[in-house]
Amino acid sequence: MTTTTDRRTILKGAALGAALAMPGAVLADADPALRRAVAAGHDAAIRRLRDWIALPTIAAEKRNIEEGCKYMMQLATDAGFEHVERVPTDGVPGVFATMNNGAKKTLALYFMYDVKQFDPAEWSSPPLEGKIVDRPGLGKVMIGRGATNQKGPEAVVLAALHAYKAAGRKPPVNLVLVAEGEEEIGSPHFPQIVRRPDVLAALKPCVGAIIPSGWQNPVDGGVVVNLGAKGIVELELVASGEKWGRGPAKDLHSSNKAIVDSPAWHLVEALATLVSADGNTPVIDGWFDRVRPLTAREKALIADSAAKRDPAEAMRGMGIKHFVGDLSWPQVLEREAAMPTVNIEGLVAGYTGPGGKTILPSRAVAKLDLRLVPDQTKDDCVTKLKAHLARRGFGDIEVNVSGGYDPTETSESSTLIKAELASYARAGVKTSVYPRLSGSWPGFVFTSPPVSLPAGQFGFGHGNGAHAPDEYMLIDSSNPKVLGFDDATLGFIDFFAEVAAVG
Numbered sequence: 001m002t003t004t005t006d007r008r009t010i011l012k013g014a015a016l017g018a019a020l021a022m023p024g025a026v027l028a029d030a031d032p033a034l035r036r037a038v039a040a041g042h043d044a045a046i047r048r049l050r051d052w053i054a055l056p057t058i059a060a061e062k063r064n065i066e067e068g069c070k071y072m073m074q075l076a077t078d079a080g081f082e083h084v085e086r087v088p089t090d091g092v093p094g095v096f097a098t099m100n101n102g103a104k105k106t107l108a109l110y111f112m113y114d115v116k117q118f119d120p121a122e123w124s125s126p127p128l129e130g131k132i133v134d135r136p137g138l139g140k141v142m143i144g145r146g147a148t149n150q151k152g153p154e155a156v157v158l159a160a161l162h163a164y165k166a167a168g169r170k171p172p173v174n175l176v177l178v179a180e181g182e183e184e185i186g187s188p189h190f191p192q193i194v195r196r197p198d199v200l201a202a203l204k205p206c207v208g209a210i211i212p213s214g215w216q217n218p219v220d221g222g223v224v225v226n227l228g229a230k231g232i233v234e235l236e237l238v239a240s241g242e243k244w245g246r247g248p249a250k251d252l253h254s255s256n257k258a259i260v261d262s263p264a265w266h267l268v269e270a271l272a273t274l275v276s277a278d279g280n281t282p283v284i285d286g287w288f289d290r291v292r293p294l295t296a297r298e299k300a301l302i303a304d305s306a307a308k309r310d311p312a313e314a315m316r317g318m319g320i321k322h323f324v325g326d327l328s329w330p331q332v333l334e335r336e337a338a339m340p341t342v343n344i345e346g347l348v349a350g351y352t353g354p355g356g357k358t359i360l361p362s363r364a365v366a367k368l369d370l371r372l373v374p375d376q377t378k379d380d381c382v383t384k385l386k387a388h389l390a391r392r393g394f395g396d397i398e399v400n401v402s403g404g405y406d407p408t409e410t411s412e413s414s415t416l417i418k419a420e421l422a423s424y425a426r427a428g429v430k431t432s433v434y435p436r437l438s439g440s441w442p443g444f445v446f447t448s449p450p451v452s453l454p455a456g457q458f459g460f461g462h463g464n465g466a467h468a469p470d471e472y473m474l475i476d477s478s479n480p481k482v483l484g485f486d487d488a489t490l491g492f493i494d495f496f497a498e499v500a501a502v503g
C-alpha cells in the first residue's frame with residue numbers, strides 16, 4: 001500500500017490539477033479498495049442514515065432519550081470503535097468511544113445524537129421518513145429532521161469507517177468519539193462528559209476535535225473554514241402577575257385592561273430595553289465591555305472571504321432581500337463575525353388559537369438566544385442581563401437559563417486547520433478562512449482548559465434547512481462542483497490521511 005508520505009508527493013502537480021478540474025476526483029485514490037468499499041456500502045450507509053432519522057431524540061421534549069443514546073452506542077460499535085460507553089450526566093447521557101489504530105496521531109470526533117423539534121404539518125415530506133427527492137440544481141436530496149444537523153454529516157463519517165472495515169484497512173489516525181444528546185438545548189451537561197477523568201485522558205493526546213459538516217456552497221462548491229464559533233446563551237424571560245405584584249394572578253376578561261396592569265406589555269417593555277430601536281444591536285448595560293475588536297488579521301481574512309463569496313447567493317440561501325442596514329458585503333461579513341446578538345426565538349402570551357379570545361393574560365414568556373463573541377462569557381452575560389433588567393424596574397422578570405457556553409477560537413496555524421485546508425485543496429474545493437462561525441456548537445469544551453485543543457467543523461457535501469421545515473442533505477449531486485454522499489465519504493477518508501501527515 002502506498003504510504004501517506006508517498007501519496008502526498010505523487011499527488012502534487014498533475015494530480016492536483018486534475019482535482020481542480022473535477023472536485024473530488026482524486027479523493028482516496030491511493031487505495032482503490034477504499035473507493036470500491038465506499039461505493040459498495042452506499043445503500044447500507046443511506047439506510048443507516050434513514051433509520052437514524054426515524055429515531056429523533058429531542059431533549060426539550062424528553063423524547064427518546066435512552067433509545068437515542070443506545071442507538072448512538074450501537075452506531076459507534078458497528079463502525080469499529082472498540083470501547084463504547086454510556087456516560088451518565090445530570091441530564092441526558094452521553095457516549096464515549098475509542099478506536100486505537102496503532103497510529104501516531106489521534107483525532108477527536110464530536111457527535112450530537114439529538115435534533116430540533118418539528119411540526120410535520122410544515123413539511124412537504126414526513127420529517128422522520130428520510131425520503132429522497134429530486135431538487136433542481138442540486139440532484140437527489142434526503143429530507144428529514146437531522147438530515148444536515150447533524151446526523152447526515154455524522155453518517156458520512158460512519159460510512160468512511162465502515163469502508164475501512166470492508167476494505168480490511170485501519171484508519172491512519174486513532175479516534176476518540178464524544179457524543180451528547182443535549183446540543184439543541186445548549187449542551188448544559190456536555191462538560192460533565194468531556195471532563196470526566198478517563199475521557200479527558202483520552203482527549204489530551206488529540207491533535208484536535210472535529211464536528212462533521214456539509215456546508216459546500218450549492219452553486220460553486222466553495223467552503224468556509226471557520227477559526228471558531230460564537231458562544232450562546234439560551235433562556236426564557238417570564239413576566240407574571242404573581243411575580244410582578246401587579247396585573248392578574250390568573251387570566252382576566254380583557255375589559256379589565258382599563259384598570260389592571262398587563263404582564264404581557266410589561267415583558268414587551270423589558271424586551272425593548274435590550275436592543276436598539278431597530279432590534280439589531282444589543283444595548284444591555286456593559287454588554288460590549290469584554291467584546292474584543294477584530295484584529296488586523298481577522299479583517300484581512302474577512303476581506304478575502306468577501307471576495308470569494310457571492311452575497312446574492314447568501315441572500316437566496318436565507319430567503320432574504322436585504323441585510324441589516326443595507327451594508328456592503330464586506331461590512332456584512334465583519335458584522336457577522338464581530339457582533340454579539342440578542343434574538344427572540346419565540347414570544348408567547350395568552351390565547352394563540354383560532355379566532356380571538358378576549359383575555360388579559362396573567363403570564364408572558366419570551367424565548368431568547370444570545371450569541372457571544374470573544375472575550376464574552378456565558379456567566380458574565382447572564383449576570384449583566386439580570387442587572388440590566390433590575391436597574392430598569394424589571395427585576396421581577398424571571399431569567400431562566402436552559403443552556404449555553406462560551407465562544408471558541410482555533411489557531412490558523414494549527415495542525416487541524418492545515419489538514420482541513422489540505423483536504424479541500426486536494427479535492428479542488430475553493431476555500432476561504434473566516435474568523436468565526438456565526439452559529440454555535442459546544443467546541444468551547446475542547447478549546448478551553450483543561451482540554452485546550454484546536455476544534456472546528458470539517459466536511460464536504462451540502463445540506464440546508466437546519467432547525468426548519470424540509471431540512472435536507474445532498475445524496476447524489478448533479479452539480480460537479482458539489483460532492484454527493486459517497487464523495488463526501490471519500491473526503492473524510494482523505495482528511496484522516498491529511499491529519500496523519502500534516503506536521
